[in-house]
Amino acid sequence: xxxxxxxxxxxxxxxxxxxxxxxxxxxxxxxxxxxxxxxxxxxxxxxxxxxxxxxxxxxxxxxxxxxxxxxxxxxxxxxxxxxxxxxxxxxxxxxxxxxxxxxxxxxxxxxxxxxxxxxxxxxxxxxx
Amino acid sequence: xxxxxxxxxxxxxxxxxxxxxxxxxxxxxxxxxxxxxxxxxxxxxxxxxxxxxxxxxxxxxxxxxxxxxxxxxxxxxxxxxxxxxxxxxxxxxxxxxxxxxxxxxxxxxxxxxxxxxxxxxxxxxxxxxxxxxxxxxxxxxxxxxxxxxxxxxxxxxxxxxxxxxxxxxxxxxxxxxxxxxxxxxxxxxxxxxxxxxxxxxxxxxxxxxxxxxxxxxxxxxxxxxxxxxxxxxxxxxxxxxxxxxxxxxxxxxxxxxxxxxxxxxxxxxxxxxxxxxxxxxxxxxxxxxxxxxxxxxxxxxxxxxxxxxxxxxxxxxxxxxxxxxxxxxxxxxxxxxxxxxxxxxxxxxxxxxxxxxxxxxxxxxxxxxxxxxxxxxxxxxxxxxxxxxxxxxxxxxxxxxxxxxxxxxxxxxxxxxxxxxxxxxxxxxxxxxxxxxxxxxxxxxxxxxxxxxxxxxxxxxxxxxxxxxxxxxxxxxxxxxxxxxxxxxxxxxxxxxxxxxxxxxxxxxxxxxxxxxxxxxxxxxxxxxxxxxxxxxxxxxxxxxxxxxxxxxxxxxxxxxxxxxxxxxxxxxx
Numbered sequence: 001x002x003x004x005x006x007x008x009x010x011x012x013x014x015x016x017x018x019x020x021x022x023x024x025x026x027x028x029x030x031x032x033x034x035x036x037x038x039x040x041x042x043x044x045x046x047x048x049x050x051x052x053x054x055x056x057x058x059x060x061x062x063x064x065x066x067x068x069x070x071x072x073x074x075x076x077x078x079x080x081x082x083x084x085x086x087x088x089x090x091x092x093x094x095x096x097x098x099x100x101x102x103x104x105x106x107x108x109x110x111x112x113x114x115x116x117x118x119x120x121x122x123x124x125x126x127x128x
Numbered sequence: 129x130x131x132x133x134x135x136x137x138x139x140x141x142x143x144x145x146x147x148x149x150x151x152x153x154x155x156x157x158x159x160x161x162x163x164x165x166x167x168x169x170x171x172x173x174x175x176x177x178x179x180x181x182x183x184x185x186x187x188x189x190x191x192x193x194x195x196x197x198x199x200x201x202x203x204x205x206x207x208x209x210x211x212x213x214x215x216x217x218x219x220x221x222x223x224x225x226x227x228x229x230x231x232x233x234x235x236x237x238x239x240x241x242x243x244x245x246x247x248x249x250x251x252x253x254x255x256x257x258x259x260x261x262x263x264x265x266x267x268x269x270x271x272x273x274x275x276x277x278x279x280x281x282x283x284x285x286x287x288x289x290x291x292x293x294x295x296x297x298x299x300x301x302x303x304x305x306x307x308x309x310x311x312x313x314x315x316x317x318x319x320x321x322x323x324x325x326x327x328x329x330x331x332x333x334x335x336x337x338x339x340x341x342x343x344x345x346x347x348x349x350x351x352x353x354x355x356x357x358x359x360x361x362x363x364x365x366x367x368x369x370x371x372x373x374x375x376x377x378x379x380x381x382x383x384x385x386x387x388x389x390x391x392x393x394x395x396x397x398x399x400x401x402x403x404x405x406x407x408x409x410x411x412x413x414x415x416x417x418x419x420x421x422x423x424x425x426x427x428x429x430x431x432x433x434x435x436x437x438x439x440x441x442x443x444x445x446x447x448x449x450x451x452x453x454x455x456x457x458x459x460x461x462x463x464x465x466x467x468x469x470x471x472x473x474x475x476x477x478x479x480x481x482x483x484x485x486x487x488x489x490x491x492x493x494x495x496x497x498x499x500x501x502x503x504x505x506x507x508x509x510x511x512x513x514x515x516x517x518x519x520x521x522x523x524x525x526x527x528x529x530x531x532x533x534x535x536x537x538x539x540x541x542x543x544x545x546x547x548x549x550x551x552x553x554x555x556x557x558x559x560x561x562x563x564x565x566x567x568x569x570x571x572x573x574x575x576x577x578x579x580x581x582x583x584x585x586x587x588x589x590x591x592x593x594x595x596x597x598x599x600x601x602x603x604x605x606x607x608x609x610x611x612x613x614x615x616x617x618x619x620x621x622x623x624x625x626x627x628x629x630x631x632x633x634x635x636x637x638x639x640x641x642x643x644x645x646x647x648x649x650x651x652x653x654x655x656x657x658x659x660x661x662x663x664x665x666x667x668x669x670x671x672x673x674x675x676x677x678x679x680x681x682x683x684x685x686x687x688x689x690x691x692x693x694x695x696x697x698x699x700x701x702x
Binding site for chain 1: 199200201203204207210211213214215217218219222432433436437440444464467468470471474475477478479481482484485489611683686687690691692
């Protein structure tokens with residue numbers, strides 16, 4: 001039999017179970033809320049600007065590659081040659097999107113990590 | 129499907145899940161232990177777990193069923209389910225992990241320093257969770273009905289009971305290993321059968337799937353009607369019937385069904401000859417006839433292009449707000465790992481969804497009778513028996529049944545856990561955190577009751593509705609909260625209520641069947657096109673109008689969200 005006592009399982013939630021409801025208006029994450037140093041703020045804005053640019057680029061790619069596809073498929077005569085759905089349509093909708101999504105995602109991760117560690121981010125002090 | 133094999137498959141999955149879960153529990157004795165330990169969960173393992181929890185009954189059963197019934201444009205569902213993670217990756221993943229938020233209400237409170245926003249977010253999490261649970265339970269009912277012949281509501285009830293027991297015992301969600309295991313189980317349960325199915329299809333001289341306007345029985349087929357159904361016969365066809373047809377009870381009688389409507393009673397078996405046109409039930413006749421062949425056709429209630437964009441917006445933007453997805457990001461060690469996890473998820477989901485068109489096409493060839501019974505969601509389950517038969521077919525059928533079981537168990541457990549957590553913490557303040565287990569009851573009882581009440585809604589469709597609500601409420605909250613310093617608590621509340629509320633109202637009306645067919649119905653069934661802009665606009669405009677309410681800690685919070693974590697400190701002095 002288990003010799004060591006098994007601790008009681010407890011539910012992990014954001015607030016500790018011991019907290020009463022009234023004592024809670026202090027959010028856990030920004031509990032150290034204090035005015036940020038101006039230098040800090042500049043660094044944050046710098047990183048945010050670069051990360052947002054990468055994110056918007058990915059969004060534009062997504063909108064261009066996938067977002068226009070419904071209109072394209074409707075405009076091209078491919079689909080109206082029923083009764084057979086051409087293989088190309090199956091490939092475009094069933095196969096092609098997944099490698100594309102993976103490639104875009106991998107590219108974004110590299111770019112985002114460079115934004116955080118590269119020379120551009122060097123002026124940043126440690127985070128609060 | 130052979131019932132013994134199917135039941136064996138489901139039982140094996142439940143046992144394996146319990147076993148892997150028990151092993152995981154031995155590794156991490158308390159849940160909090162687990163979460164501390166989980167900060168070292170490698171992105172790869174975490175990605176398996178995220179995918180395992182995310183691939184639900186809608187993915188496993190629903191997508192192939194929709195492709196069978198409505199054609200190639202239904203592949204926008206899996207594309208959206210995957211692309212949603214890309215949007216999540218670029219806008220949300222790392223900052224959300226760095227916020228330290230465990231749930232969406234946590235994030236709302238941390239970013240906006242407001243209890244009121246937290247409560248509104250909590251209500252929406254419950255709403256989305258219930259909407260998402262509904263199709264899981266329907267999928268469970270369908271699977272168990274096929275396996276055991278039990279009525280659908282009973283199957284949903286059984287699964288609800290199993291999930292409640294698992295969650296209340298603290299079992300499922302805390303365990304990364306279970307979810308990771310279930311990803312591989314689900315992938316195997318589709319990948320292995322499809323290889324055999326393709327071989328069988330080749331041996332059948334590889335008939336090209338022909339999508340003319342009327343589905344045809346490629347082979348002679350015996351159709352079992354569980355529930356009474358009225359079908360429209362378009363060409364006279366000679367069939368063999370055991371059961372009730374047009375009010376007469378017959379046993380193994382050959383008769384000619386003339387053109388026009390015919391009614392089959394419950395528990396009736398009808399054998400159709402090869403080459404016969406599948407009689408369609410009145411409910412789906414127009415849909416299946418209108419648009420199988422062309423993508424983006426008028427099949428979606430005559431407004432295909434609008435519906436497709438509604439679906440794209442809902443799934444692309446809605447994934448980030450799903451309660452059970454957000455929770456898993458907390459187990460990443462840091463923001464960078466959260467990004468890497470998400471990229472791996474993109475690959476894992478893609479590998480899974482690549483199989484869906486194959487099941488849809490084979491289903492159209494070999495299981496068109498599902499259109500007759502309306503059980504198109506069952507196509508993945510019945511195909512092994514249809515094409516292979518014998519012991520091999522039974523074994524593969526058991527494998528698929530086990531995979532389906534893993535699909536709805538993992539997602540339903542994750543969702544129930546999330547909803548119960550919010551109910552206990554935010555919505556029912558008198559209960560308090562200690563009564564978490566009590567909260568699992570309403571968390572799953574409400575969708576179980578709803579699934580017994582509402583009519584037939586295809587599984588993947590119902591999931592689309594949950595995505596729409598999430599996209600119109602939490603997407604604006606997360607994107608603006610992470611990238612815009614001007615967001616204020618009143619703005620966030622207005623956006624959540626107007627965007628999420630209007631989408632929730634629209635989908636409730638759709639499920640209740642309140643809207644007239646035509647444009648009003650289309651607008652309500654695919655609300656994301658208008659409700660997402662409503663949510664964003666409300667959040668931005670009200671925030672601008674209440675500029676003096678910007679939370680004082682915004683600059684600090686932003687630095688926390690966007691600057692990388694410091695390298696982990698060494699072990700603390702003892």
